Every structure is written in C-alpha cells, then in structure tokens.
Amino acid sequence: MDGAPAPIDQVAAVRDALGDGPDVICDGGVRRGSDIVKALALGATACSIGRPYLYGLAAAGEAGVARTLKILRDEFERTLALAGVPDIQTLARRHIRHRPR
C-alpha cells in the first residue's frame, strides 16, 4: 500500500467519472476537520475515519471517541467559516487549491 495514491488525490477524478448521482465516501488519511472540507470540496459526499477514533478510544474510552468527533466537527466548522463558506451546499472546488501528488 506504500505506493498507492492517497484517497484525497482520487476524489475529484472519481466524482468526475461518476457524475452527480452516487455517493462518494473518502476513506483513509482524514486527520483534521480541514481534511474533510477538502474532500467535500473535491466532490466527496462524506468522509470516514478509522485510526482517529481508535486513538480517542485508546486515550479515554467512549469519552475519547466523542472528543475525537467533536474536535473534527469543530475544525470542520472553523475551516468553513475561515474560508467564508456558509454551508456545505455552497462548498465547491473553487474554494481550495489542490495538487494531487
């Protein structure tokens, strides 16, 4: 998997190939709320997480998982606000500058 492209770098191409209909879920490498903003701007419907919630679980059990989700949500909302984007529906590719590696 070391040579596999990052999921975030595939979102735009997947969305372009599928069109507006199907859901696209970006899974893998989401660590910050701003990562979710980027994925949605590129065309994802949602993101999923694996390790981040496990880190919270390991640190503080159920409360740690809740804390992880709150951190991600707060960062997500803060990033939208700082970008001047009022809501998810308004979020679009023009709001970010993304160069796939």
Ligand SMILES: Cc1cc2nc3c(=O)[nH]c(=O)nc-3n(C[C@H](O)[C@H](O)[C@H](O)COP(=O)(O)O)c2cc1C
């Ligand atoms: C401990 C652990 C076990 C996992 N087991 C599976 C699995 O059995 N099958 C699977 O498809 N993905 C598995 N995953 C992948 C997650 O479902 C998810 O795709 C991935 O963790 C998302 O990336 P992230 O950890 O960077 O957020 C596992 C991930 C972790 C951390």
